[in-house]
Amino acid sequence: MTNLPGTSDPVSGDRSSLIGRLLPFIAERRLQAGDRIPSERELAERFGVGRGAVREALAVLEALRIVERRPYSGIYLCAVARQGSIEAMVLQAELGVPLAEEEVLEVVELRRIMEMQAVRLAAERRHEEDIARIDAVLAEGAQAIAAGENLADNDAAFHLTMVEATGNHVFLRVVNAFYLMSRNRRRAYFRDGTRAPLSHAQHVAMRDAVTAGDPDRAEAAMGGHLRGVEGYWLELLRRGPGEI
């Protein structure tokens, strides 16, 4: 007998499948902030994995301020309110766990707030290469629409390129996080093919305003664009309480 792994699991699916099982496990227990969760050894046994795998997952959860490991004591849940990180939401989305309805609306509102200011800066600071990048993305978007593809990724590329034109790299990091955590919802939004042409037209209007160096017009265009998205989710969540 060379090695006897209980489960001869060849490839355990996703990379962070353990985190994907750990998070629901925590959530289902309705644990409060400060509560202690089972020890590493117990979690390892419960999930049928080695302690190393558990420690790796917990290290990530700790970096994302979901959990706190206290040496010689135990593992404790963090307060989500102030300590929760946006990266935790990104991870959650990557694992396929949908956001709470409330959070969806908060994310869209925040996107509107940030991106309205972003296009202002973009209109004031844009360089030649920014315009070129934006034009390229818009051209790809037109092709995608003509080909009947889902505009979700092109939409994200447009908005991120817009933020990139502000020259503020930190700004780009923040907005990027929101697009990473919203990819599935965005794909659902564009599932209805009628929305893509409207979005694209609004993108073109923004491009024009930014190119012309008109912050007010750019901001107004972005505001209208994202208020539309906001209204969509607002209505959808009011009608069907089923989460998306």
Add this chain to the structure above:
Amino acid sequence: MTNLPGTSDPVSGDRSSLIGRLLPFIAERRLQAGDRIPSERELAERFGVGRGAVREALAVLEALRIVERRPYSGIYLCAVARQGSIEAMVLQAELGVPLAEEEVLEVVELRRIMEMQAVRLAAERRHEEDIARIDAVLAEGAQAIAAGENLADNDAAFHLTMVEATGNHVFLRVVNAFYLMSRNRRRAYFRDGTRAPLSHAQHVAMRDAVTAGDPDRAEAAMGGHLRGVEGYWLELLRRGPGEI
């Protein structure tokens, strides 16, 4: 001989000291995005730790999109530009690694953009308990000033409580990340005791505007407040190129 750990290191200092050594190691090599870094086994030997510790650190770096682990292949650096997360900047600050000068200004600019909008929302939506919380923080701030303490943490508490009053929890998460990554700089800012009274007075003005439900006045107050901070760092970085 029961166990022969090469280095009988009892407590290896900080929790994530390995990450703190790993990041400079990567940075000093001037590696580009996509480059491969040494294997887990080599890193373990080089840093004199076990492979488990290396894997734990790499799991965190991967969650923060600093690194990508490809099975059967190697560990590769991610593109910082679009993929870098804000949590990575928080971690960096926790490890004592200062931000680049450029990033400091970008962070302050972003804070101003976000918080100006935050106080608008706060003025529109604030509840009784929000006002009460803000008042409590201001009272603590007055005490801290009277006692000659560093106002840094109270300053952060005020701004975060302001964002909390928007009712948008995601907003709070984002702004909180910036305060976590800026704590050391903020303490340095308030080292000069003359700044604390001015900040406190501006905070009071904001509180008044929010309490009165006047978004425009609140926004203006926050804008002036943070432009002052922005100007401070701008001047400081222009004079002394030494990082803070």
Add this chain to the structure above:
DNA sequence: CTACCAATCTGGTATGACCAATCTGCCCGG
């Protein structure tokens, strides 16, 4: 009832081994 001590539990860490896919380079046939 209190003070103290020992067993136990916990996270932190190192070691060693195996798996499976990938990559590398050598060897052989054309």
Add this chain to the structure above:
DNA sequence: CCGGGCAGATTGGTCATACCAGATTGGTAG
């Protein structure tokens, strides 16, 4: 001399075991 194919080295992924040292806990002795 060139090109294809196979074997071995490499690499991340995983598990099991063992030990450390501080914290906790329970019971016992005073």
